[in-house]
Amino acid sequence: MPKAVFVSRLAGFASVLALTSAGFAGDATSAPAAPVPVTKAAAVPSNTAPAAKPGVTVNVPPALAAKPQGFADLAERLLPMVVNISTSQTLRRRPTDAPPPQAQAPQAQPGSPLDDFFKDFMERGNRPRRVQSLGSGFIIDPAGYIVTNNHVIEGADEITVILNDMTTLPATLVGRDDKTDLALLKVNSKQPLSVAKFGDSDKARVGDLVMAIGDPFGLGGTVTTGIVSARNRDINSGPYDDFIQTDAPINRGNSGGPLFNMDGDVIGINSAIYSPTGGSVGIGFSIPSNAARNVLAQLRTGKLVRGWLGVRIQEVSQEIAESMGLDKPRGALIAGMTDGGPAAKAGIQNGDVVLAFDGKPVADNRALPRMVAESQVGKTVPMEVLRKGKRQNISVTVQKLVDDEKVASADKPAPKGTPTNGKQLSTLNLGMTLAPVSQDARRRFRLDAKVEGVVVSDVDADSPAGQKNIRAGDVITEVAQQKVTSPDEVTAKIDAERKAGHKVVLLQVSRGGELTFIGVRIP
Secondary structure, eight states: OOEEEEEETTEEEEEEEEEEEEESSSSSOOOOOOOOOOOOOOOOOOOOOOOOTTTOOOOHHHHHHHOOOOOOHHHHHHGGEEEEEEEEEOOOOOOOGGGGGGSSSSOOOOSHHHHHHHHHHHTTTTSEEEEEEEEEEEEEEETTTTEOHHHHTTTEEEEEEEEETOEEEEEEEEEHHHHHHHHEOOOSSSOOOOOOOEEOOOGGOTTTTEEEOGGGGOOOOOEEEEEEEEEEEOOOOSSTEEEEESOOOOTTTTTTTTTEOTTTTTEEEEEHHHHSSSSSSSSSEEHHHHHHHHHHHHHHOOOOOOOOOOEEOOOHHHHHHHHOSSSSSOSSSEEEEESSSSSHHHHHOOOOOEEEETTEEESSSTHHHHHHHHHHHTTTEEEEEETTTEEEEEEEEEOOOOTTSSSSSHHHHOOOOOOOOOOOOOEEEEEEEEEEOOHHHHHHHHHHTEEEEEEEEOOOOTTTTHHOOOOOOOOEEETTTTTTOOOHHHHHHHHHHTTTTOEEEEEEETTEEEEEEEEEOOO
């Protein structure tokens, strides 16, 4: 079934991020495609004429000079590896979907033709109906294992695979993972199957030529080409987003199809498009092959396990990077930990910035969850962290992720407060009115009973603090990674940072019971 997420409205059009499986209410058939022989891949297209030697005239026929080399050999070799996937499911009306009382059938003479007509009309909507949808996939093992997207087969009663020569085979679901939108199918074929090979998606560079093959709109095997437009795209579809963006035309029905490089290796699994119309506008997204390998290998065994550290992380912003002495924003900032979790046991502290995990650099806060998830459970790995300006190496043992455990969570909204009543000591700093955490403040802002620090009772919206979204009810627990318990301490530490020539001060803030770090510029 087609799925879409509305992202924004541009120039009067509803822009959508559409998962590219094609859904149809009736039967749909693919256009026939004749089997093709396996040939060697063509070289990268080039229109460059042979270089002329000095003093030698080279005559190149105009027709040859103007004719591009094309992708025919590469497409001919790869088409048999790609399959069409047809699914069907039975939709039944739920009790909550029953028509309202005012929509009940009109009363007519019992047994009359009109009575039969009304009953048939009203009962028609309650009947189960079969719905078909189409997608794509590709063969990864001669034994009949096929990769596709989870959203292509989700909820399906029957799955059918159609090979490039129009052979139809029933498929069984081996396993699926909704977090990465991957699924693994199995077919039994009497004939040999052409197998696609995974390439190294990390080597794909922006500007590289790519080829997408799939079954758009149920038309049958279709080849399109383009380039890698961008890397490391986050489209908010799951916790491990790291998509390859391409301008190779991808449409509904291409979901689950492969994205090939010019060596004929799969570097991505086409999954989504960004479009104001539901059709291709040159912005498609593919799951990197390196992210899919480990998931598919585990799905084949019937058990999917991910690693877990038990930390809550946040982005290292430009201001936070400056306050910590980093040359640029990078790494993942530890904003909280699970008591008794792997990170807490290893000695990780709030305010640490994870720069490397298991010998690999951590580019940003989105990279760390992927790296941890792919780690072997029970393995002890080294972590390089930045703590109060100094780099340290800490060993941590990865544990198994349980579904209800979270690596990171969003800040919870804090209740709005009122300005201080003047009966308690308060100071104004960076646009914040600060006061001690008294019993009155705990009641007014509904603060956690265990939180200690300095409460923000009011904020000037145009001040440095207001511009960083610090709110009334926030509790400042640390300034420059040093604990504070009074407004005077906050003022003294901010003054010390100013005298040291620092342009940004790092505040640790408790908001709704969760800790977060905020870099505020010092005027």
